[in-house]
Amino acid sequence: MKNEVFVGEGMKYVKEHYPELYKIIVDLNNEVYTGKVLDYKTQKLIAIAITAASGDERATKKQMSSGISELGITKEEIFDALKVVLLTSGMPSFIKAVRILNEL
Amino acid sequence: MKNEVFVGEGMKYVKEHYPELYKIIVDLNNEVYTGKVLDYKTQKLIAIAITAASGDERATKKQMSSGISELGITKEEIFDALKVVLLTSGMPSFIKAVRILNEL
Amino acid sequence: MKNEVFVGEGMKYVKEHYPELYKIIVDLNNEVYTGKVLDYKTQKLIAIAITAASGDERATKKQMSSGISELGITKEEIFDALKVVLLTSGMPSFIKAVRILNEL
Amino acid sequence: MKNEVFVGEGMKYVKEHYPELYKIIVDLNNEVYTGKVLDYKTQKLIAIAITAASGDERATKKQMSSGISELGITKEEIFDALKVVLLTSGMPSFIKAVRILNEL
Amino acid sequence: MKNEVFVGEGMKYVKEHYPELYKIIVDLNNEVYTGKVLDYKTQKLIAIAITAASGDERATKKQMSSGISELGITKEEIFDALKVVLLTSGMPSFIKAVRILNEL
Amino acid sequence: MKNEVFVGEGMKYVKEHYPELYKIIVDLNNEVYTGKVLDYKTQKLIAIAITAASGDERATKKQMSSGISELGITKEEIFDALKVVLLTSGMPSFIKAVRILNEL
Numbered sequence: 170m171k172n173e174v175f176v177g178e179g180m181k182y183v184k185e186h187y188p189e190l191y192k193i194i195v196d197l198n199n200e201v202y203t204g205k206v207l208d209y210k211t212q213k214l215i216a217i218a219i220t221a222a223s224g225d226e227r228a229t230k231k232q233m234s235s236g237i238s239e240l241g242i243t244k245e246e247i248f249d250a251l252k253v254v255l256l257t258s259g260m261p262s263f264i265k266a267v268r269i270l271n272e273l
Numbered sequence: 274m275k276n277e278v279f280v281g282e283g284m285k286y287v288k289e290h291y292p293e294l295y296k297i298i299v300d301l302n303n304e305v306y307t308g309k310v311l312d313y314k315t316q317k318l319i320a321i322a323i324t325a326a327s328g329d330e331r332a333t334k335k336q337m338s339s340g341i342s343e344l345g346i347t348k349e350e351i352f353d354a355l356k357v358v359l360l361t362s363g364m365p366s367f368i369k370a371v372r373i374l375n376e377l
Numbered sequence: 378m379k380n381e382v383f384v385g386e387g388m389k390y391v392k393e394h395y396p397e398l399y400k401i402i403v404d405l406n407n408e409v410y411t412g413k414v415l416d417y418k419t420q421k422l423i424a425i426a427i428t429a430a431s432g433d434e435r436a437t438k439k440q441m442s443s444g445i446s447e448l449g450i451t452k453e454e455i456f457d458a459l460k461v462v463l464l465t466s467g468m469p470s471f472i473k474a475v476r477i478l479n480e481l
Numbered sequence: 482m483k484n485e486v487f488v489g490e491g492m493k494y495v496k497e498h499y500p501e502l503y504k505i506i507v508d509l510n511n512e513v514y515t516g517k518v519l520d521y522k523t524q525k526l527i528a529i530a531i532t533a534a535s536g537d538e539r540a541t542k543k544q545m546s547s548g549i550s551e552l553g554i555t556k557e558e559i560f561d562a563l564k565v566v567l568l569t570s571g572m573p574s575f576i577k578a579v580r581i582l583n584e585l
Numbered sequence: 586m587k588n589e590v591f592v593g594e595g596m597k598y599v600k601e602h603y604p605e606l607y608k609i610i611v612d613l614n615n616e617v618y619t620g621k622v623l624d625y626k627t628q629k630l631i632a633i634a635i636t637a638a639s640g641d642e643r644a645t646k647k648q649m650s651s652g653i654s655e656l657g658i659t660k661e662e663i664f665d666a667l668k669v670v671l672l673t674s675g676m677p678s679f680i681k682a683v684r685i686l687n688e689l
Numbered sequence: 690m691k692n693e694v695f696v697g698e699g700m701k702y703v704k705e706h707y708p709e710l711y712k713i714i715v716d717l718n719n720e721v722y723t724g725k726v727l728d729y730k731t732q733k734l735i736a737i738a739i740t741a742a743s744g745d746e747r748a749t750k751k752q753m754s755s756g757i758s759e760l761g762i763t764k765e766e767i768f769d770a771l772k773v774v775l776l777t778s779g780m781p782s783f784i785k786a787v788r789i790l791n792e793l
Binding site: 281282283284285286287290291294298324327328329331332 | 640664668671676677678679680681683684686687688
């Protein structure tokens, strides 16, 4: 199931106070992660890499954790994704993400 | 072959004036794109998504073009990667990348 | 009407090839710009400021143009928004946005 | 009064060690937030949205807090600003800002 | 003289329509580039590197041009600064900046 | 010696699990920080400024600390670099970096 991003205080707040927006975000999330040709696992690795490249620690950890627990993505697969982050976004983003990966 | 990023005025300048740095960049590029577990195509889709998320028009176009011509990545696969960009990085980056994809 | 962002090659591509995603983006756009308490004009000024802060020239121009033509936002109102961009995001983003504003 | 951004260890350091720069920053801050046509509250909502879009947790919290305490901005107004962040900057920035809002 | 950043359509607009803000920006610019201990040339190299890292093509070109013409900074000095950009911000920003440098 | 960036959990992980990538990163780091014409101290100030501009707290602190302890860079020199960050990247990044500097 693809709703693991909805666990957390932020989305609980949206669901409670803005149920219509919440519904649309759920729809968008489902539509995004229902690739026509790419499988969910590949899309998840892309999400991990984008959040790592942006340097957002909490989002990166959340994406990695759900990728591992929900989809069986391995640490080695995540590392191969992070190598692309190193090349495209530089050392600080890469090192931060490797540290997060190491602590999982 | 994985050296398509080296075609361009920037890398030519590096190669000519800073051959030792050039050599290390080639080594880094090869090492990055030799995934232990992920294949090159998946890593390339990640690179396309990261550059699209960053809003860098020229780099995004270059990544998409080489992904299509060198690796046979389809426009539909790229679009599935861009959907993740929409969710994680918002409409302006997504729309810009879709426009680039459409013009290829 | 709030659909001016949908004019452009990118969204045409989405509409034609991914009608379901298109429909969700339309829903999201409508929901976002139907503020519970803020009016659309204030939200539009926020969108102008965010795209200016991100340095995205084309998106900034598009947001400014539609704000002026659809909502009657004045150049002086946009400038007051850009002053916040100067303080929070620095001179290059500010100057770029002022130049775009000047050329409208 | 518009000097709430100057409370904090960073500005104290500037004031003590670089009084001339401090004076200019105060002038700039006053000039920025004295909109010719936009009121301070609208400019503050723009500042909240820009810092939220940039993903800077501490700055976002500070902007929201001072907006609420100094200007009487409501959580609902902030949320309407954050909806624009969702559309222009994606889920991670949006969710982070909603979480901060929820904890205020 | 340190006012080369003020040549351009953006600042002309500010000077004409917002003379008080213009004056403060001039003051800020002068204060920033009057380092207590660092010389102007080192600060200029820092400005070149920051704009290159941000991927802003026009600003990068402007900073490089004025650094070369006003301060006699050499292309080799700029390249040594760009090497730090490569390490901290990745290949796309680096390559873009090297291309700009090459075309000067 | 120029290897202080390699102290930390992230690089330890890379060294242990990906020794070949580690070796290339060491080579790249050495090559980058062996400027043809700029000295290491100037390059380090550039690295401090870029990480401060990007808003990455941990990386900024690490760069400042190693610059002070390894190279004898003074707080006043760092502040002169941060003034450029203020002008090019805005108040939130500047203030965050000044706070970090103050706590060192």
